[in-house]
Amino acid sequence: xxxxxxxxxxxxxxxxxxxxxxxxxxxxxxxxxxxxxxxxxxxxxxxxxxxxxxxxxxxxxxxxxxxxxxxxxxxxxxxxxxxxxxxxxxxxxxxxxxxxxxxxxxxxxxxxxxxxxxxxxxxxxxxxxxxxxxxxxxxxxxxxxxxxxxxxxxxxxxxxxxxxxxxxxxxxxxxxxxxxxxxxxxxxxxxxxxxxxxxxxxxxxxxxxxxxxxxxxxxxxxxxxxxxx
Amino acid sequence: xxxxxxxxxxxxxxxxxxxxxxxxxxxxxxxxxxxxxxxxxxxxxxxxxxxxxxxxxxxxxxxxxxxxxxxxxxxxxxxxxxxxxxxxxxxxxxxxxxxxxxxxxxxxxxxxxxxxxxxxxxxxxxxxxxxxxxxxxxxxxxxxxxxxxxxxxxxxxxxxxxxxxxxxxxxxxxxxxxxxxxxxxxxxxxxxxxxxxxxxxxxxxxxxxxxxxxxxxxxxxxxxxxxxx
DNA sequence: CAGTGGTCTAGACCACGCT
DNA sequence: GCGTGGTCTAGACCACTGG
Numbered sequence: 001x002x003x004x005x006x007x008x009x010x011x012x013x014x015x016x017x018x019x020x021x022x023x024x025x026x027x028x029x030x031x032x033x034x035x036x037x038x039x040x041x042x043x044x045x046x047x048x049x050x051x052x053x054x055x056x057x058x059x060x061x062x063x064x065x066x067x068x069x070x071x072x073x074x075x076x077x078x079x080x081x082x083x084x085x086x087x088x089x090x091x092x093x094x095x096x097x098x099x100x101x102x103x104x105x106x107x108x109x110x111x112x113x114x115x116x117x118x119x120x121x122x123x124x125x126x127x128x129x130x131x132x133x134x135x136x137x138x139x140x141x142x143x144x145x146x147x148x149x150x151x152x153x154x155x156x157x158x159x160x161x162x163x164x165x166x167x168x169x170x171x172x173x174x175x176x177x178x179x180x181x182x183x184x185x186x187x188x189x190x191x192x193x194x195x196x197x198x199x200x201x202x203x204x205x206x207x208x209x210x211x212x213x214x215x216x217x218x219x220x221x222x223x224x225x226x227x228x229x
Numbered sequence: 230x231x232x233x234x235x236x237x238x239x240x241x242x243x244x245x246x247x248x249x250x251x252x253x254x255x256x257x258x259x260x261x262x263x264x265x266x267x268x269x270x271x272x273x274x275x276x277x278x279x280x281x282x283x284x285x286x287x288x289x290x291x292x293x294x295x296x297x298x299x300x301x302x303x304x305x306x307x308x309x310x311x312x313x314x315x316x317x318x319x320x321x322x323x324x325x326x327x328x329x330x331x332x333x334x335x336x337x338x339x340x341x342x343x344x345x346x347x348x349x350x351x352x353x354x355x356x357x358x359x360x361x362x363x364x365x366x367x368x369x370x371x372x373x374x375x376x377x378x379x380x381x382x383x384x385x386x387x388x389x390x391x392x393x394x395x396x397x398x399x400x401x402x403x404x405x406x407x408x409x410x411x412x413x414x415x416x417x418x419x420x421x422x423x424x425x426x427x428x429x430x431x432x433x434x435x436x437x438x439x440x441x442x443x444x445x446x447x448x449x450x451x452x453x454x455x456x457x458x
Numbered sequence: 459c460a461g462t463g464g465t466c467t468a469g470a471c472c473a474c475g476c477t
Numbered sequence: 478g479c480g481t482g483g484t485c486t487a488g489a490c491c492a493c494t495g496g
Contacts, residue, residue, distance in 0.1 A: 007484060026436045031462060060435040064462050064493040070245040070439030074399040078458050123488045175454040177406050177424035195406035195424030206289040207255045208300030225404040225455070229307050236465060260481065271467045293474040293481050
């Protein structure tokens with residue numbers, strides 16, 4: 001290796017991505033042995049790059065035949081990552097926030113955040129996400145109070161950047177069909193009594209400890225929930 | 230290697246799974262170097278095993294620290310695999326099936342199966358899935374007629390085994406909130422006018438060709454749709 | 459037959475954490 | 478300073494495909 005901070009296999013991965021952008025679906029890429037020569041790397045290093053690209057849905061392998069460019073529409077997507085996008089675009093308004101006692105909420109949050117009597121206060125933030133200026137979802141975000149610093153409260157947008165929590169943790173999502181709550185129908189500019197999907201998300205650290213709980217009410221006319229695997 | 234048909238890294242993987250079953254969450258497993266000695270394998274082979282277990286959510290790594298047993302509730306799940314379960318359990322009834330012209334359906338199926346004038350007939354099967362005897366979902370399954378053999382029509386349950394298509398292909402799913410259609414409310418023993426999630430799935434081969442299109446209406450009281458990533 | 463991906467080895471150096 | 482996972486090398490043999 002060299003002094004570079006970026007591993008060689010990630011550089012190779014990026015170069016392969018660039019190369020296949022100009023290639024038709026189902027066309028073969030060079031063989032692993034050829035790529036190893038081309039990139040002056042060992043075959044195992046090239047395989048590491050290709051493995052990740054296969055995992056992410058950019059390529060697929062056929063044993064004894066070769067490695068081929070996958071259809072772009074097969075690239076793996078996951079609803080969990082959609083949460084990130086609302087951060088990336090940063091296109092949202094904070095409607096409301098306050099600290100609450102768990103017992104004052106309309107539902108029992110304690111199982112989701114594994115709260116106990118010692119630690120039963122949460123920070124509740126309601127935000128309205130937009131795509132291209134139109135309201136796409138309302139999210140109720142719940143943080144455990146002891147997880148939130150005074151600094152965070154002053155900078156909620158920083159706190160609401162859940163990206164690093166997600167990439168270093170685990171996200172479980174449950175999908176519930178519900179009639180849109182009246183107060184959110186208004187925010188989302190929807191008629192009352194229409195069905196929407198409420199996504200309940202729990203973000204946990206790798207050791208299983210819950211960090212954040214989210215209820216998202218999605219505007220079905222703005223964003224279809226889609227996953228590819 | 231030896232004469233064994235099963236690769237060593239898969240054997241090691243199974244042994245690691247067995248070992249961690251008795252270990253508490255977040256406890257460390259042996260280091261890769263120790264495991265290599267223990268299993269009489271090279272470290273790269275052990276890493277291959279562990280990589281898959283991490284990918285599947287059984288273990289997690291911490292750089293410079295070790296590899297640890299992950300929380301079982303964090304094991305990665307995907308709604309696509311739920312389709313398999315309805316096959317595995319085999320607990321379903323076929324309500325109806327017939328060949329249809331694409332233009333005779335209530336909606337335009339041609340974009341989903343990429344049909345053309347030459348090949349515009351489909352086999353439509355409606356099945357009622359059950360869990361523990363209770364109705365959990367109604368699925369409308371659409372196959373391209375030219376994809377279905379006479380043999381298949383005689384053995385629909387074999388055709389409806391979508392397992393091999395999914396593991397060798399790609400699944401895209403879209404989630405739609407809808408009011409349960411009246412004819413399905415009856416089948417699912419639901420009241421009319423309640424909201425449910427309709428999952429639209431397209432199974433494609435690796436080269437992107439659509440093979441099967443499915444509309445599933447899920448009974449929210451029997452099965453919560455959940456994914457972990 | 460040559461070429462492919464799949465598996466495997468026995469080393470190596472690195473950055474980082476912990477004691 | 479020792480142990481960890483992360484990266485990397487330069488080989489090797491296998492089963493299988495396709496000309």
